[in-house]
Each structure stands twice: as structure tokens, then as C-alpha cells.
Amino acid sequence: MKVLPRRRRAVLLNSLLGVVLLAGGGLAYATVNADASSTSRTGQTRTATVAKGTVLATVSGSGTLASPTDAGADFVTGGTLTSVKVAVGDKVTKGQVLAKVSTTDAQAKVDAAQAALNTAQAALTKAQAGETVTTTVPGTTTVPGTTTVPGTGTGTGSAGRSGGQSGQSGGQGAGGGDGGESSTPVTTTTTKVDASAVAQAEQQVTEAQNNLTDAQTALDGTVLKAPVAGTVASVAGKVGDTVSGSGSGSSGSGQGGSTGSTGSSSSSSGTPTGFVVITNPAGMQVDASFSESDALKVKKGQAATVTLNAQSDTELNAKVLSISSLPTSSGSGSGSGSAVQYAATLKITSPTGKLRTGMSATISVVTGEADDALYVPTNAVSGTGASRTATVVKDDGSTERRTVEVGIEGDSSVQVTSGLSVGEKVELTSTTASGGNGFPSGGFPGVSGFGGGAAGFGGGMQGSRFSGGGRR
Incomplete structure (x- = not known):
């Protein structure tokens, strides 16, 4: 029996190992690919039933609690x-x-201000009283040798006597010419008021009254x-x-x-x-901020819910009081990195006794609502605007493409105003893997690499064959 050289036995052993690995890899790839194909086919026929209920459209913002009576x-x-x-x-x-x-200093200032006011009022009283002036005017003077005859004037003494003797009107003479010179003075009293002095005194009283008011306010303070x-x-x-x-x-x-x-x-x-x-938690409000796109949908009077960040299971009812038309902040950067926000104030209508100023919260404002409405999941319709399309799956498995009209678009569902009936099934848009078999590259992980690896493995074997060159 001929014994193979050691190097040839190593090459043969490596070759057999490569065949085994390739066979195992192929079997695993076939199994995984078959499972992925089954999943893909199932995903393509996912359906939802047209239902009836309430559809809510909401926008979200963040804010903090604040009380207007703090x-x-x-x-x-x-x-x-x-x-x-x-x-x-x-x-x-x-x-x-x-x-x-x-109160020591404040009371002393009040006393001083009161004294100054008393002085000013006394000065005003004096100015208003004015100054009294007495004037003496000389009386009637009788000149010797003359007389005053009522109704005839005055004449000489002899004429007077003659008139008296004759019994003519005017009577006897008044003795003119017989008496000496006489005079009776006339005295008059007048009051003079200086208008400018009164005005100045009134101004001083006003100033004194103001000073007293300020001093009293300081004392009260x-x-x-x-x-x-x-x-x-x-x-x-x-x-x-x-x-x-x-x-x-x-x-x-x-x-x-x-x-x-x-x-x-x-x-x-x-x-x-x-x-x-x-x-004071009474009348607690929320100062919130919304993105520019969401702020356009927020209106006064809209209903909202407030969730406390510290108590995620606590949800409070609220109502929008106002939304500002001026931006409150803008993020730095350009393009998609910038962010403009608008402030809104909401009043919490739920009990507020346990709330505290400054607590952070997430706000969800209802911007649209449709009650007792037909609806389907958002991914059951395609297109934009009020007119969309949906694929209806019939009982026999066949499909029908329909045009449907939509109304309120909620967070995960959309109102259907026409084109569908309650109970019908609609096909949902599927999300498939990019490779079609559950793997991103479309193949068994490492298979292409394995193929390359196989080539490399072959190369490795070749390398193994030649690694010991010179040691034949």
C-alpha cells in the first residue's frame, strides 16, 4: 500500500472540508430564503377592516405649568x-x-409732612383774606359870608337876608356870612387780595399734600x-x-x-x-410652544390634553386660550437645523389642586375631530389631498382599486367620507425588505463573502499548496 505524502493528504483534507461547508451554507440559505419569501408574501396581503368611530387630528407641543395668581x-x-x-x-x-x-423713620416723615401741610394751609388762608386798607375823604366846606340856599344855590349874606324878609321861597338864609369856616371828613375801608400770592400759596398746599400722601404710603409700606x-x-x-x-x-x-x-x-x-x-394652583395654565407648521393649526377654544412629564399616567383636560402670531425662538443653524416656535397659553379645566408651578408637560391639541365616522388606517389609502385611492380585498381574494374621499386625517387613521363601506377590507401598504428575502443584500449573510471566501478559500487552499514552496 502506497502511503500518500503528508502534503497531499493535507490538500485532500482541506478540499473535503470546503465541500462540506459549501453544502451546509447552501442548505441554510435555502431555508432562510424560503422563510423570508413566505413572510414577504404574507406582508403584501395585510388588510384592515373599515370601521366606524371617532377620528382625531392632533398636534403636540411642550410647556410648563404656571398660575396667573402666583x-x-x-x-x-x-x-x-x-x-x-x-x-x-x-x-x-x-x-x-x-x-x-x-416704622420709626417713616412715622417721623409723616409727622413732618403733616406740619408742613398745616403751615401751607395757614399761608393760603392769609393770602385769600387779603389786606384791609382804610381811606379818609374830606367833608363839605362852608366859606364865611356865603350860604347854601336849598333849591336856589348860594348867594351873598345881604341877599339872603333880603330873601328871608321878603318871605320868598327858600326861607330865611342859613346865616351865611355870620358863621365861621367848617369841614366833616369821610372814612372808607377796602380789602385788597393779591391773586399771585394766592396762586403761590395754593401751589404750596398741593405740594405739601402730595408729600404727606407719599409719606403715608411709605408708612403703610x-x-x-x-x-x-x-x-x-x-x-x-x-x-x-x-x-x-x-x-x-x-x-x-x-x-x-x-x-x-x-x-x-x-x-x-x-x-x-x-x-x-x-x-395658587387655582386657574392653572400651561405656557406651551409649538412648531411653526403645527402652530398654524392651533386655534383659540380648541380642546387639548396635558400630560405631566413627571407623571406620565396623569392626563389633564385643557383648552387653548391664545396662540401668538410672533415667534418665540429660533434654533441655530440653517436648513432643516433651524426651528421656529410659537407660544400658546392653555387653561387646565381638570382639578388643579395638586399641581405645582413650573412642572413640565407635553401638550396635545385636537385640531380636527370627526365623530361617528368611517375610518381606515392611514396606510390603507394612497395619494394626497381629499381624493385618494384604496385597494379593496373581496371575500374571494380578488382586489378592486377604488377612489375614496377623505376628511379628517388623524395620527394613525383617516376619515373616509365616500368610496368605502363599513366592514369592507382594504389592503394595507406593505413594508418589504430591500433584498426580498429578509436580508439587506438579498443573500445569506456571508454567502457572497462565502463565495468570495470560497474563492479565497480556494485561494487559501492554493496558498496552502504553495505556502510551503521549496519544501516538496
């Missing part, structure tokens, strides 16, 4: 805290005293009152601390009007700040 309260007048009457978590009512600062009802969320100091004042009386950021003793401020994000911050 408020931050600050002292109008600064000073040293003499009392703090609330703590975090306390419930307060509108107008309730929250804290006080020392040493007492901090709650601008709204709610829960104390933060207190910024304790008795003995020095706090600054806002310098003017104003209401909190929420509703309720001016208290005359409370200032307020808010951060850039709209969250109220102040010595005491009060939150």
Missing part, C-alpha cells in the same frame, strides 16, 4: 424686620399681614400684606434682618389689584420673586 410680595419701605408672621407652607388670604419692618390668597412658597428673611423696599405700591404678579403696601417682581422666566412668594 405672586411675589416685597416691602414698599425697607428697614429692619420687626416681625415675620408666616412660614413656608402656610395658607394665607388676600390682605393678610405677612411681615413688618420698623412698612407692613407687608398678601396680594393674593394661596400657599406661602418662600420667605426671604427673619426678624432682625434688614430688607430693602421697592419704593412704590403695586400688586403682585397675579390678580387682585394693588394693596398699597406690597411691591412685586418676577424673574426672567416669569416665576414670581419677592420677600414672600405665594403660589
Whole structure:
């Protein structure tokens, strides 16, 4: 028996191994390809039944909860805290005293302003009274040797006597010519009012009244009152601390009007700040943002749902209050990288007692709704616009291409207004693999490589044959 050389036995063994591997690979490829073909054929005939129900079209956005009655309260007048009457978590009512600062300086200013007003009012009273002037006017003077005759005037003394003796009208003479010279003075009193002095005094009274009002406001501002009802969320100091004042009386950021003793401020994000911050979930709203394409579909009064990001199982009902026509933000970059958003405000209509300002949420606004409508899955119709096409699958397996009219397009279904009947089956658009057999390349993984590998394997065998050249 002839024994094969060692090198020839190795080549033969490698050849037999290659044949086995090729056979196994071919069997696996055939099996997988057969399964993929079956799946593909099944996918091509997937169907759905035309049903009846409600179709909703929605758009989504994101936002945060905010209450219009949240408020931050600050002292109008600064000073040293003499009392703090609330703590975090306390419930307060509108107008309730929250804290006080020392009134010493403020009261002194009120007293000084009141004294100045009293002085100004006294000066006005004097100016309005004016100045009294007395004037004396000389009386009637009688010259010696003359007389005054009623009805005839005056004449000489002899003529008067003659007239008296004759008994003519006018009677006896008044003794003119016999008496001496006499005079009776006349005294008059007048009041003079200087109009310019009165106007100046009135202006001084007005200024004094304004100063007193400001001083009284500052005194009132040493007492901090709650601008709204709610829960104390933060207190910024304790008795003995020095706090600054806002310098003017104003209401909190929420509703309720001016208290005359409370200032307020808010951060850039709209969250109220102040010595005491009060939150109130009543009337809770959502400040949301929508993409430019979705914002065009959002309208005032539309219904919406709000899902809290921290509690995904909590869904709240809401209603759109407003949608801005101005953009709120734009992403950086160009082309598809840029993003324009528009702000909307929604009011939560579900109970809000357990909600908190600042919680993040996802908002879904219903932009279209069709009740008791025929509908099919979105991928059961083809085309765009109101007129589409659908493939109806009959009981015998045959198909019919139909034109259908569509209405509301929902997230996963579309309303059918004509062309289909409830209960009919429609063919769904299939999604097939690119290779037709479940593999991207259309072949068994590594088969082409295996083929190449086979060639390589052959080459490898050849290489094996020649790897030991010179060692024959």
C-alpha cells in the first residue's frame, strides 16, 4: 500500500472540508430564503377592516405649568424686620399681614409732612383774606359870608337876608356870612387780595399734600400684606434682618389689584420673586410652544390634553386660550437645523389642586375631530389631498382599486367620507425588505463573502499548496 505524502493528504483534507461547508451554507440559505419569501408574501396581503368611530387630528407641543395668581410680595419701605408672621407652607388670604419692618423713620416723615401741610394751609388762608386798607375823604366846606340856599344855590349874606324878609321861597338864609369856616371828613375801608400770592400759596398746599400722601404710603409700606390668597412658597428673611423696599405700591404678579403696601417682581422666566412668594394652583395654565407648521393649526377654544412629564399616567383636560402670531425662538443653524416656535397659553379645566408651578408637560391639541365616522388606517389609502385611492380585498381574494374621499386625517387613521363601506377590507401598504428575502443584500449573510471566501478559500487552499514552496 502506497502511503500518500503528508502534503497531499493535507490538500485532500482541506478540499473535503470546503465541500462540506459549501453544502451546509447552501442548505441554510435555502431555508432562510424560503422563510423570508413566505413572510414577504404574507406582508403584501395585510388588510384592515373599515370601521366606524371617532377620528382625531392632533398636534403636540411642550410647556410648563404656571398660575396667573402666583405672586411675589416685597416691602414698599425697607428697614429692619420687626416681625415675620408666616412660614413656608402656610395658607394665607388676600390682605393678610405677612411681615413688618420698623416704622420709626417713616412715622417721623409723616409727622413732618403733616406740619408742613398745616403751615401751607395757614399761608393760603392769609393770602385769600387779603389786606384791609382804610381811606379818609374830606367833608363839605362852608366859606364865611356865603350860604347854601336849598333849591336856589348860594348867594351873598345881604341877599339872603333880603330873601328871608321878603318871605320868598327858600326861607330865611342859613346865616351865611355870620358863621365861621367848617369841614366833616369821610372814612372808607377796602380789602385788597393779591391773586399771585394766592396762586403761590395754593401751589404750596398741593405740594405739601402730595408729600404727606407719599409719606403715608411709605408708612403703610412698612407692613407687608398678601396680594393674593394661596400657599406661602418662600420667605426671604427673619426678624432682625434688614430688607430693602421697592419704593412704590403695586400688586403682585397675579390678580387682585394693588394693596398699597406690597411691591412685586418676577424673574426672567416669569416665576414670581419677592420677600414672600405665594403660589395658587387655582386657574392653572400651561405656557406651551409649538412648531411653526403645527402652530398654524392651533386655534383659540380648541380642546387639548396635558400630560405631566413627571407623571406620565396623569392626563389633564385643557383648552387653548391664545396662540401668538410672533415667534418665540429660533434654533441655530440653517436648513432643516433651524426651528421656529410659537407660544400658546392653555387653561387646565381638570382639578388643579395638586399641581405645582413650573412642572413640565407635553401638550396635545385636537385640531380636527370627526365623530361617528368611517375610518381606515392611514396606510390603507394612497395619494394626497381629499381624493385618494384604496385597494379593496373581496371575500374571494380578488382586489378592486377604488377612489375614496377623505376628511379628517388623524395620527394613525383617516376619515373616509365616500368610496368605502363599513366592514369592507382594504389592503394595507406593505413594508418589504430591500433584498426580498429578509436580508439587506438579498443573500445569506456571508454567502457572497462565502463565495468570495470560497474563492479565497480556494485561494487559501492554493496558498496552502504553495505556502510551503521549496519544501516538496
